[in-house]
Amino acid sequence: MKRVKVSNNVIRRLPRYLRKLDELNENGVSRISSKELGEQLGLTPSQIRQDFSNFGEFGQQGYGYNVPALRAEIAGILGMERGFRAILVGVGNIGHALMDNFSFSDCGVELVAAFDVKESLIGTEFKSVPIYAGSRLESYLRENDVDIAVLAVPKEAAIRVTKILTENGIEAIWNFTNIELTEPNSPTIVENIHFSDSLLSMCYYVAERMDEHAAKAARAERTEQQD
Amino acid sequence: MKRVKVSNNVIRRLPRYLRKLDELNENGVSRISSKELGEQLGLTPSQIRQDFSNFGEFGQQGYGYNVPALRAEIAGILGMERGFRAILVGVGNIGHALMDNFSFSDCGVELVAAFDVKESLIGTEFKSVPIYAGSRLESYLRENDVDIAVLAVPKEAAIRVTKILTENGIEAIWNFTNIELTEPNSPTIVENIHFSDSLLSMCYYVAERMDEHAAKAARAERTEQQD
């Protein structure tokens, strides 16, 4: 059982560990030390051992970690065996891309239904997930056990839909809209995928890099003139 | 000019400031204090002032910050006025969704071309962005000035395409594939959008919440039995 509050930084590293362990598994590696794992992930062995020790003792002195066993532990910590049920609200571009490409089941999540207002979609199925009318969202939530809502509606509809979701007891919202959903007082868990935030952060680093290059070139220029 | 290395945490907050300032602007708010901004974003006033002070003095004692001016400063810091040029590699589900829905120009980035191997797409345009054959990627990079590549190809093609991109001097890769692109030695900037990492982190918090509820219920149960 988890006792102490584990920091967000640690939680964010867990999926990376999981992915690396899956990769090791595929390559037939069944055993790994924190030193080796650290090198492959760009982390210190200390950090890795500290991270794991938040949840238990998964290794063995003199040996390291058993890859499949550690993988199973982390999957358990992340709740992948709990069979969380999700619905998708908004089957537009991004919603459709998620249904088609993204493997919810690889994350241990079951996508049970989708909702949209577009007449041509309502009543159809995609990859055996039924698409219902948006107007049925509220009654569906009341009548079914749903943990997670994937919010992929247009910006204008986001607030209205969020209200329906939170008022009908959804645990968590995976937010693909570009609005700030996180409310200070709300008990609903919100996880944002903000494409523009991600791109802009990257742009900062590109700009920084270019400035460094320019500064270096300017210095070289000055040095040359001095000769 | 930027002198000191600014921490990643600060950089990740900049796009949030930007979004909030845009919202304030739309609502006709032209002036804000760090106290008020902090309340709206769930940050301390101290942190906000510290963040900004990494880049300059944007406020005024006794007054606060001018919203449009601060917005412009942050946009500048993020490199939004530099006219970075991007290409999209892979016009599948997610690539197409980005072309259709995502506003590159809102981030100050110009999407100049897209590439795919699908015959029916090659030679067409989408929203006035030309789609070329994947085989033309390398020559395009040599002949054109491109800063950013948006990588939205299937998993299997990711490594091969990344090699072409890095060998032809791309500055940064916005990675939508689920593979770990970050190489320790590579000079290429990589920004990952890992859907599954995001969903799994969220699942952890959902699981934690449920465990807390269960524990509370169990405690209540025991208390009742004692009576």
Added chain:
DNA sequence: TAGATTGTTAATCGATTAACAATC
């Protein structure tokens, strides 16, 4: 001028890294 609020220095807090005894 008086009140408000900045930018910055100092204090605190938390996360990462180092060290090491325990033990496989």
Added chain:
DNA sequence: TAGATTGTTAATCGATTAACAATC
């Protein structure tokens, strides 16, 4: 047994928060 590597305690480092003089 000897070597390797863990889990954990202590030390360091960095980020956040608090305090306050400067000043609009």
